[in-house]
Amino acid sequence: MNIKIRLTLMSFLQFFVWGAWLITVGNYWFATKQWSGEQFGAIFSTLGLSSIVMPAITGIIADKWINAEKLYGILHILGGMALFYIPQVDNPTTFYWVIFAAMLCYMPTISLSNSVAYNILKNNQFDVVKVFPPIRVWGTIGFIAAMWLTNLSGNKASANMFYISAVSAVILGVYSFTLPKCPPQKLIAENASLAQKLGLDAFKLFGTYKMALFFLFSMFLGGALQLTNMYGDVFLSEFGKVPEYANSIIVTKSTLIMSISQISETLFILAIPFFLKRFGIKQVMLISMLAWVLRFGLFAYGNPADGLWMIILSCIVYGMAFDFFNISGSLFVETTTDSKIRSSAQGLFMMMSNGFGAFFGGLVSGYIIDEFFTHEGARDWHSIWLSFAGYALVIAIAFAVLFKHKHNPKDVANVSH
Structure with missing residues (x-):
């Protein structure tokens, strides 16, 4: 085959x-x-x-x-x-x-x-x-x-x-x-240290400013990755508590509406090669962060009536927000690490974004929602999503200023060699 x-x-x-x-x-x-x-x-x-x-x-x-x-x-x-x-x-x-x-x-x-x-x-x-x-x-x-x-x-x-x-x-x-x-690379010298033999030398990537910064931002952005999986369906379903929205498609078909987010991923993934070669890895990751701002901001102002288009657009934007960072991030690791530690480096990327990021994002978001945005059992979704949008905007601005990575089309092309 x-x-x-x-x-x-x-x-x-x-x-x-x-x-x-x-x-x-x-x-x-x-x-x-x-x-x-x-x-x-x-x-x-x-x-x-x-x-x-x-x-x-x-x-x-x-x-x-x-x-x-x-x-x-x-x-x-x-x-x-x-x-x-x-x-x-x-x-x-x-x-x-x-x-x-x-x-x-x-x-x-x-x-x-x-x-x-x-x-x-x-x-x-x-x-x-x-x-x-x-x-x-x-x-x-x-x-x-x-x-x-x-x-x-x-x-x-x-x-x-x-x-x-x-x-x-x-x-x-x-x-x-x-x-x-x-097969494993098995390129270990006889005089290699214990850390090298165990493959822990991949953690030395944290000693490089650019890689340490990349992994740090991966963690911060990772805090946003699961928020809409955790709360999106609940958010849409709770519009049912408002009488005029109770029978809207947003409420009755909330899970199918949320699936638009995944459908949009299929389109944006196919666009990644064009964006990477045109703008470079840093810009694509920055676009992802700004897309998260839109994702949350549109949810903040959307509703099942005249704001339906905002909810739909938010679901469409999700594809760019989620996959532009995950895939461009994995390609960044692939193009900037030594082949002997590449699988380990991909694991570190996963650990920081979907590990520490998602874990702390889930805990902190749950605490913030319960402590500041829940009143007598009712959640203030407008303020919840705006706070998430503000968080994503701060990360995007900091990333744009602090992360230095010059676009070289040859670097992107070299990932195939």
Whole structure:
């Protein structure tokens, strides 16, 4: 089978596994299990906690000891086993630990899938900048397909969403063993230090001003990455408390409206090669940050009536906000790090953005919303989204001023070599 088609299938299944439950788990938690909302935030914290340590560790293992595609497969099979067990869980504490186990296996596969794809494409003489985004876009399509399958099959509040995810995870795990080999570099000198042998030398990237700054901004922006997954559907659904909006499409089809965000990703991912070569990696990352300002700002002023266009536009802007940073960031790491520590460096990027960033973003946002923007049980969504927009704007301005990276088209082109 054609290499690009095989990697496309990998990308599709990678995010199908996630999309089957991530957006709809709240319905299962509140409607089916009727557990408290106080504990629900902890479920999303497992994504961040898992991303803090596991991607860096698995990146090191793939760089030093085990073929990346085999490690990728093992993690998906183990994660699938945890997902199979979730429907048997009958209390929120056990649910937390089982989903945590599943995320410890799943979250590192996101950066590993990038490493596997980059490795295979380069070994087959493909231009990664041109070829990777159209492959990655199928990951977003997989996420959308899983989300719609879970909804349209009547399982958005049932345990079956976890079975759908588990089966696809095991299939992907087995399939990954058939991919072209991505062996460890094993370029370790006999007199290498213990840190070098363990692959911890990738952490030396923090000693470089530009890389340290990049990872710092990755963490700050990571704080915004999961906010709309956590609160978006709740925000739209709560318009139902206003009588004139109760039967609007925004309320009755809130999950499908939110899926416009993922659909928009497919278009913006395909535009990444053009933006990268025209504007450079720094400008593309800056565009992403400004898109987050728009994402939150439009939500702040949108409503199901005359402000419907703002909600729809916010969902469209999401594609640019989310993927421009994730993909241009991974390409920045790919073009500026040594091949011997590249998988480890991708793991560090994942750790800072989807790990520390998402974890602290979830905790801090929950505290801020409860402490300052919730009055007698009602959330002031206008002020909530404006505060998030202000946060993103400050980060964008600081990034534009502090992060120095001159655009050289040859650097972008060199990622394929």
